[in-house]
Amino acid sequence: MATSIKRMSGVAALCLALISLGAGPVISADKSLTPDSKPGPAAPDAKPGSQSAKAAEDAKQTPYQTVRDVFEGSETVTGEVLAFPAGNPSVKAIEVTLAPGEETAWHQHGAPMFAYILQGELTVTYEEFGKKVYRAGDGLLEAMHVTHRGKNTGAEPVKVLTVFMLGEGDQATVLEKDPGDSREKVE
Structure with missing residues (x-):
């Protein structure tokens, strides 16, 4: 980190x-x-x-009594090197909730995004990289320029805190076309 x-x-x-x-x-x-x-x-x-x-x-040393490392790294889950926006940096944080079985549209992120799974289970399919499962307590740097989508594969709602490190003109989420089922593979 x-x-x-x-x-x-x-x-x-x-x-x-x-x-x-x-x-x-x-x-x-x-x-x-x-x-x-x-x-x-x-x-x-x-x-x-x-x-x-x-x-x-x-x-x-920290001012906190209890500390648990959630994430440390300089690459996204698909190996992209983390680079922060140089111009007019800003932060946007949202909580995403998906019902059991619900999935996102295919998308990419126009800026670095840290995600923390607050509750539930999320399976993300990454174009050409396969699927990864994230559960409550997991932290990650999400893929930026790799098309992906998430699906709640658990029995309860999944809640994800997402934090975007934006720059001037950057979009947090960019919708993409379905890359096709032939590119989905399980790791």
């Missing part, structure tokens, strides 16, 4: 920290960045007892 946070604007980093407070389990912000977005003193291979090792341990 440190790699992706280093590329993240202050607004997006703050958003992820705030979202974690309202979405159930709490995660802490990566403290390897200073307030002015310069790399912090964390040194993973520091010698025990050294000033660098102490700084790295201090950076791991």
Whole structure:
């Protein structure tokens, strides 16, 4: 996550920290960045007892009693490298609810999107990549430029908190044509 946070604007980093407070389990912000977005003193291979090792341990401290990592990475679920918008960044968060058996239209995302499964089970079919199942408590960076659709494959409604890191002119969701059943495969 440190790699992706280093590329993240202050607004997006703050958003992820705030979202974690309202979405159930709490995660802490990566403290390897200073307030002015310069790399912090964390040194993973520091010698025990050294000033660098102490700084790295201090950076791991959080103001929260309970922390559970939800997601860490710099690639989407289909391997796209995460890149945040350079111009006029903004954040949009929505909660998507699908009834059992309900599915989304085929679509792509015009900007990076973090998703957190609040409840239920969601199976997403990715064009040329197959299907992946996500359950309550899972966090992921959704595919951006790969056509996909989600389906509630559980017995209860699925609720997904989706957080888009938008830039000027970016669209959160772009509808796409059905890529055809011949491209669906199960992993």
